Amino acid sequence: MDKRKLMLLLGALVVAIGTALAARSMLSGGSAQQAEAAQPVGTKVLVAQRALPVGTIITQDSISYQAWPKEMVKDAYFLEGQTDMNKLLGTVVRYPVTAGQPVTQGALVRPGDRGFLAAALGPGMRAVTITVSARTGVAGFVFPGDHVDMMLTQTVNPSNGDSGAPLNATETILRNLRVLATDQQTDTEVVEGKTVVKAFSTVTLEVTPKIAEKIAVADKIGTLSLALRSLADNQSQLDQAVASGQVKLPAGASKDQEEKLLAQALNRPQDNATTFQTGGDVSRFQRKGMPRVGGADAAKDFGKAMGNALGSMVKAIAGPGAAGLGGGSPFAIGPTVRVTRGKTTTVEQAGR
Numbered sequence: 001m002d003k004r005k006l007m008l009l010l011g012a013l014v015v016a017i018g019t020a021l022a023a024r025s026m027l028s029g030g031s032a033q034q035a036e037a038a039q040p041v042g043t044k045v046l047v048a049q050r051a052l053p054v055g056t057i058i059t060q061d062s063i064s065y066q067a068w069p070k071e072m073v074k075d076a077y078f079l080e081g082q083t084d085m086n087k088l089l090g091t092v093v094r095y096p097v098t099a100g101q102p103v104t105q106g107a108l109v110r111p112g113d114r115g116f117l118a119a120a121l122g123p124g125m126r127a128v129t130i131t132v133s134a135r136t137g138v139a140g141f142v143f144p145g146d147h148v149d150m151m152l153t154q155t156v157n158p159s160n161g162d163s164g165a166p167l168n169a170t171e172t173i174l175r176n177l178r179v180l181a182t183d184q185q186t187d188t189e190v191v192e193g194k195t196v197v198k199a200f201s202t203v204t205l206e207v208t209p210k211i212a213e214k215i216a217v218a219d220k221i222g223t224l225s226l227a228l229r230s231l232a233d234n235q236s237q238l239d240q241a242v243a244s245g246q247v248k249l250p251a252g253a254s255k256d257q258e259e260k261l262l263a264q265a266l267n268r269p270q271d272n273a274t275t276f277q278t279g280g281d282v283s284r285f286q287r288k289g290m291p292r293v294g295g296a297d298a299a300k301d302f303g304k305a306m307g308n309a310l311g312s313m314v315k316a317i318a319g320p321g322a323a324g325l326g327g328g329s330p331f332a333i334g335p336t337v338r339v340t341r342g343k344t345t346t347v348e349q350a351g352r
Contacts, residue, residue, distance in 0.1 A: 043068060045102045046078035046088075052097040055122045057145040057180075058088055063103060076104040090144060092120040111185070117204075120180050122267065126212045127180055129204045136225040137182075140199045144181055147229040147267075148205075150174040150215070154222030156290060167287045171276030173218060176229065177269045178206040211271050 044065040052062060065080045073079070078088070091108040109119045117127055134140065142148060149172055156167040182200040203226065207215065218224060280288025336347050 044080035048097045052093045056093040058091045146179045149227040151225045168279035175270040180204045
């Protein structure tokens with residue numbers, strides 16, 4: 001091969017390599033542009049982490065920011081960088097929000113707004129307020145959105161004729177009551193990421209109309225105290241209710257419908273299966289129970305009344321001339337004889 005042909009061959013090889021490199025660069029650049037175009041550039045909006053039915057109090061774990069396509073962002077959404085998350089804590093859901101759906105500004109009611117407490121109530125529920133102290137209110141560790149049990153402590157004085165000591169008793173009369181507010185605060189104050197614990201004198205609870213009547217009466221009977229419930233207790237009781245058939249899920253229900261029904265059941269207060277403890281259960285020197293109403297005097301009065309009634313029946317049978325059968329004398333059992341002494345006739349038991 002001569003020198004000229006070799007030079008032409010090398011030139012063609014260089015041109016081929018350059019063409020291949022240029023084509024590869026163009027193809028890789030187009031792929032990158034297509035991949036970049038497949039990922040739309042948007043912003044983060046506030047979405048619900050779980051189903052939020054009407055009346056739900058917003059907490060830290062119920063909402064979070066999530067990337068959203070830019071062309072689908074609405075003016076009513078809460079945008080990251082333009083919204084203070086802490087100011088939304090304690091607000092109440094006015095319209096139902098499904099899991100993964102953006103939360104709109106009109107769906108939340110802030111504390112102090114008109115109708116806030118009414119929006120916090122579930123359908124058919126009522127709000128009642130009780131007075132508590134640091135001891136009866138769990139030392140301020142009860143916050144809006146928590147669930148509590150209610151206990152009634154009372155002292156039952158002895159009845160007439162009973163000289164025993166009073167009966168001290170405490171019973172759990174209501175369970176799973178949702179806290180709506182403490183004093184006039186419906187939200188939880190957070191400073192530097194830590195929840196501020198405050199003392200309060202009143203607690204507002206969500207209850208049914210029947211339970212509201214019970215609380216009004218219980219407040220007059222004795223002292224009301226609150227016991228904070230564990231979140232695990234609520235979930236376990238809900239699982240038991242579903243397993244036992246107390247909470248029935250309709251066939252073919254969607255996941256959102258099931259979550260809504262379960263959330264309603266989880267927040268439902270309970271006024272059954274009450275438990276109690278008396279003074280005798282905690283100390284041998286205390287009374288465990290009360291005697292029958294009236295005590296021994298009631299038994300005496302009952303026996304005397306029965307004696308009078310039976311005596312009157314025998315006197316009526318013996319005739320108007322019989323005597324000595326009233327005034328509480330005992331009723332004769334067995335054969336009797338009529339004994340006449342002068343003008344007085346009595347009925348005597350044979351053999352006396």
